[in-house]
Each structure stands twice: as structure tokens, then as C-alpha cells.
Amino acid sequence: MNTTTILIQAIAALGGLAMVIGIVLVMASKVFKVETNPLVDEVLDVLPGANCGACGYAGCGEFAEQVVEDNAPITGCPLGGFEVEEKIGGILGKEVGGEEEPEYPIVHCKGGTNCTDRFNYIGVEDCKAVMLLSEGEKECNYGCMGRGTCVRACPFGAIIIDENKLPKINNNLCTSCGLCVASCPNDLITLSAISEKVHVLCNSHDKGKFVKSVCSTGCIGCKLCAKVCPEDAIKVTKFLAEIDPEKCTACGDCIEKCPQNTIEFRD
Amino acid sequence: MPDNSLINIFLDGVFIENFILIQFLGLCPFLGVTKETRSALGMSAAVIFVMTMASAVTFVVASYLLGPMNLDFLELIAFIVVIASLVQLVEYIIRKHLPPLYKSLGIYLPLIASNCAVLGLVLLNRMEDFSFVEGIVFGIAAGIGFGIVMVLMSAVRERTGLVRIPSSIKGVPYAFFAATMLSMAFVNYFEVIPI
Known part of the structure; x- marks a missing residue:
């Protein structure tokens, strides 16, 4: 038997096999066809x-x-x-509503390295794990623990922990999906429209004296901002200033007045 | 194997030469699809079907097509073609009748085509010179052995999902530990059933 015969036989055998299998598969795909939209x-x-x-x-x-x-x-x-x-x-073919303003997350804490620790935490590097040890190592029970649970929750890499041990959000990468909001065990992150310019970067409802002793940038509930606001947009409830975005005109008076520098323009 | 009775071939395929834990063939579905028992069962059923059919079809192809034409060197290629098309067939069937299973199996279903367990089985069939019936029995046995290990492993992993495991070995490392324990159990069959 010479090479040509073997070659032809091989091609015929495999080709025939492939053809039979092909026919069977075509029939099967017809029989088991799944209607997809x-x-x-x-x-x-x-x-x-x-x-x-x-x-x-x-x-x-x-x-x-x-x-x-x-x-x-x-x-x-x-x-x-x-x-x-x-x-x-x-x-x-559906009606589309009006365009909504993009919303980006704001981290309502400026503590980080400005906030003192109660003890030295060595363990799993995750905010939720830190929380299990008597509400975290920070003196402030409301503040950011900086262990990056939100960083890992973000599928787009838009969050990093900066040099102050605080999450920093890159609005160019952020897609407003809200996964970081849900991941924060202290509920520090909220989504707010880009037009809401002034934010109170604190979440602490502790009394002013205590806040002042543990954190150099926390809201102490002094009400100076409420007094200075020309639009009456700021209210202090439970030792924490809150800004009504409807009334706020972003004049910046409160930012200048705040003794703790808690109120800031957003980036 | 001294004695080629069907029952011996069957026990051999299921336990002594268990494809996953003794011959370590087909490890990727073993770790990939054993997160829940339901999908492990579905995968095992698919593998049993493919292995049985592959044993039968490759026997016919090898002895009536390639053998008489002296084309034994084409066996490997022909076998792969047969296995791949059987997997395609299974995929059609599962997608039609069990869409949730189709979703949970994901990439591992088409991967049966390149699963070394199936190709290993048909090559072993040829090496041992099994007859048509013996080959089918060995195929079913190998599939069942595969299924038993898959279900055992998925049961272990489902239960340990509720246990507190150090985060450093959570997930795949832990699965490998569990695989070690299971494998130790199966190695002992060498002594239980004399070969």
C-alpha cells in the first residue's frame, strides 16, 4: 500500500465519520432547538x-x-x-424618561488618621471584621475604619484608601452602581447628585466634647454653621449638622465658619 | 486484572481505578462544579451519558472503521471528534430540558469535551482490549465512580460552607484539603478488593 492510498483512506474515513456525526448533530440541534427571543x-x-x-x-x-x-x-x-x-x-420601543443627573458617592467621614484609636488592631483587614471587636478600634463608633471593604466591593476600581486611611472616590471610574454604599458597615457612604456641592463630612452623633477629644475634624454640633447660613439650610440634630440640598446655594459661608473644618465642597 | 468478568470490571471502574481520586483524571469539574450537590449530580449524569456513549461509539469506530482500513494511528483524532460531538449532543439536551442546570454548569459542560477523564476512558478501553459490552460496562462504571466522588465532594463542600474557615484557606485551598481526605479513603480500596 503506498502513501497515496493511505492518505485517501484516512481522509475518507475521518471525513465520513465527521459527516455522519455532523448530520446527527444537525438533526439534534433541530430537535432540541430552544426558542430564544x-x-x-x-x-x-x-x-x-x-x-x-x-x-x-x-x-x-x-x-x-x-x-x-x-x-x-x-x-x-x-x-x-x-x-x-x-x-x-x-x-x-418604550418611552424614555428625562435624563437624570449623575450621582456620585460621598464618604461622610474625615476622621481616618485624625481620629484616635482605642487599641491596636491586628487581624483580618476588613471593616466588617474590625467591627466585630467592640465596634472597631477607633474611639469614634461612627467613623470610617479604613480597611477597604468598599474598595473590594467596587467592581470598577474607583475607590482607593488614601494617605489619611480614608476611602477616596475617583468619579471618572465611578459608575454610581451603589455597591460601596451597601458594603459600608457604618453606612458612611451615600450617593448624591453632583449639583449638591456642600457636604458635612461627619456621621457622629456623639456629644461635642467627646468628638473634640477623639477627632480633630468631627462635627461637634456647635450650630455655628446653622447660624451663619443665609438660606437656613442647615439643621443640627443630635449633635450633627445636616444640609438641606434643596435650600443650599453653595455660598460657602458655613465652610469658612466651621471650627472643625467638617463641612467641605465636594471635589 | 486476572479475571475479566463484568462485575469485576464494574467494581474496578467505580472504586479501584476511580477516575478522579485514583487516576486523577477530570479534576477540573471535580473542583469547579462541586459547590452544590444539584449541579454536581447534573454534571455526573452528563458524564455518565458521555462516557457510556463514547465507549460504545469509539469501539464501533475503532473496530469497524479504522481497524479494517489499518488506520489505527488516527484513533486519537477520531475519538476526540466522537467525544466532542457527544458533548455537543448532551449540551443540546440539557439546554432544552434543564435550563437552570445548563446555567449552573456554565463553562464546565463544554469542557467535558476536553475532559481527560472521557478520553482517558476510551484509550484505556483500547489498551485493555475490552469487548463492546465490557467497554460499555467499564464506561458506566467509570461514570458512576466519577459521580460518586462528585456527590461526596459537593456534600463536603456544601456543609463546610457553613463552617468558619480561616480566610487564608477559604475556597479552593480548602477544597484541595477536602480532596486529600477523600482520596485517602479511596486509595484504601486497593486492599479491600484483591486485584
Whole structure:
């Protein structure tokens, strides 16, 4: 038997085998055909594809299915924002609402290294773990522990812990998904519209005297800001100033007046 | 193997030559799909089906197509083609009838195609010169052995999911520890059943 015959035989044998298998598989794919809605794939294409789960569904694929089946609102994807909403609306032929202002997270604590420690914590580097030891190592029970639970919660790498041991948010990377808000055990992070310029960066309801003894930047509830505000936008409840974003005109008087430098313009 | 009776071949496939824990074939689904018993069961069923069918089809292909034409050197390629198409078939069936299982198996379902356990099985069948029936029995046995280990492992991992484990060994490292313990149990079958 020469080489050519072997070659032809080999090609014939494998080709024949492949052909038989191919025919069987084509028949099987007809028999076991699954009807999928082509809209699902179209919607999936316009989604960010980060599979972050911020919409409440298990990934973008699941969300696309639910949107097409009308179980989820077209506004459901917090990452994509208005742009994606418009595209999904276009595919499904639905009315699109007005564009909403982007919201970015604000960390309501300026403590970090400015806040004194009760003890030296050595253990698992996670805020929730630190919390288990008598509400954390910081003297202030409301403050940021700086162990980066929010950093790990962020799927986009938008949060870092800065030199003051405080989370710093990069708005260029942030997609307003809100996963950091949910991850913080002290509920220090909130989402607020970019037009809300002035923020009280403290969350402590402790009395002024105590705050002053443990933290150089905490709100002591002195009410100076409330007095100086021309718009009456600041209220102090339980030793913590709160700004009403509806009334605030971002004049900056309170920022100058605050003895602890707790109130700040956002970056 | 001194005695090639079917019951011996069966016990051999299930325990003594257990594909996962003794021959360490097919380890990727062993660690990948054993997080919950439900998907482990589904995976085992798929593997049993593929192994049984592969034993039968490759026997036919090898003895009636490649053998007479003296094309034994093509065995490996032909076997892989057969296995891959069987996996495709299983994928169709599961996607049609068990969509939740299809989702939970994910990438590991198409990976059966390149699973060394299945290819290992058909090559072992050829090496041992098993007949058609013997090959099928060995295929079923290997699949069942695979399934037993998968289910045992998933039960272990489901329960240890509730236990406090040091964070440094949580997840895959812990799974390897559990695999060690299981493997120790199976190695002892060498002495229980004389070969």
C-alpha cells in the first residue's frame, strides 16, 4: 500500500465519520432547538457587560431577559445610566424618561488618621471584621475604619484608601452602581447628585466634647454653621449638622465658619 | 486484572481505578462544579451519558472503521471528534430540558469535551482490549465512580460552607484539603478488593 492510498483512506474515513456525526448533530440541534427571543441578545449588546449585579439580577444576561419580559424597568441598569436607558428604550420601543443627573458617592467621614484609636488592631483587614471587636478600634463608633471593604466591593476600581486611611472616590471610574454604599458597615457612604456641592463630612452623633477629644475634624454640633447660613439650610440634630440640598446655594459661608473644618465642597 | 468478568470490571471502574481520586483524571469539574450537590449530580449524569456513549461509539469506530482500513494511528483524532460531538449532543439536551442546570454548569459542560477523564476512558478501553459490552460496562462504571466522588465532594463542600474557615484557606485551598481526605479513603480500596 503506498502513501497515496493511505492518505485517501484516512481522509475518507475521518471525513465520513465527521459527516455522519455532523448530520446527527444537525438533526439534534433541530430537535432540541430552544426558542430564544432575539431582543434579549440585542439588549445584552447595549448593556455595559460588567456583570456587577447592581441591578439586582445575576449579571447582564439575566437583566436583559427580565427587561425584555417586562419584569425589570428599562432604567434598571445603574451603570449605563441615561445612555443605555435610551438604547434599551429604542430596542423595545418604550418611552424614555428625562435624563437624570449623575450621582456620585460621598464618604461622610474625615476622621481616618485624625481620629484616635482605642487599641491596636491586628487581624483580618476588613471593616466588617474590625467591627466585630467592640465596634472597631477607633474611639469614634461612627467613623470610617479604613480597611477597604468598599474598595473590594467596587467592581470598577474607583475607590482607593488614601494617605489619611480614608476611602477616596475617583468619579471618572465611578459608575454610581451603589455597591460601596451597601458594603459600608457604618453606612458612611451615600450617593448624591453632583449639583449638591456642600457636604458635612461627619456621621457622629456623639456629644461635642467627646468628638473634640477623639477627632480633630468631627462635627461637634456647635450650630455655628446653622447660624451663619443665609438660606437656613442647615439643621443640627443630635449633635450633627445636616444640609438641606434643596435650600443650599453653595455660598460657602458655613465652610469658612466651621471650627472643625467638617463641612467641605465636594471635589 | 486476572479475571475479566463484568462485575469485576464494574467494581474496578467505580472504586479501584476511580477516575478522579485514583487516576486523577477530570479534576477540573471535580473542583469547579462541586459547590452544590444539584449541579454536581447534573454534571455526573452528563458524564455518565458521555462516557457510556463514547465507549460504545469509539469501539464501533475503532473496530469497524479504522481497524479494517489499518488506520489505527488516527484513533486519537477520531475519538476526540466522537467525544466532542457527544458533548455537543448532551449540551443540546440539557439546554432544552434543564435550563437552570445548563446555567449552573456554565463553562464546565463544554469542557467535558476536553475532559481527560472521557478520553482517558476510551484509550484505556483500547489498551485493555475490552469487548463492546465490557467497554460499555467499564464506561458506566467509570461514570458512576466519577459521580460518586462528585456527590461526596459537593456534600463536603456544601456543609463546610457553613463552617468558619480561616480566610487564608477559604475556597479552593480548602477544597484541595477536602480532596486529600477523600482520596485517602479511596486509595484504601486497593486492599479491600484483591486485584
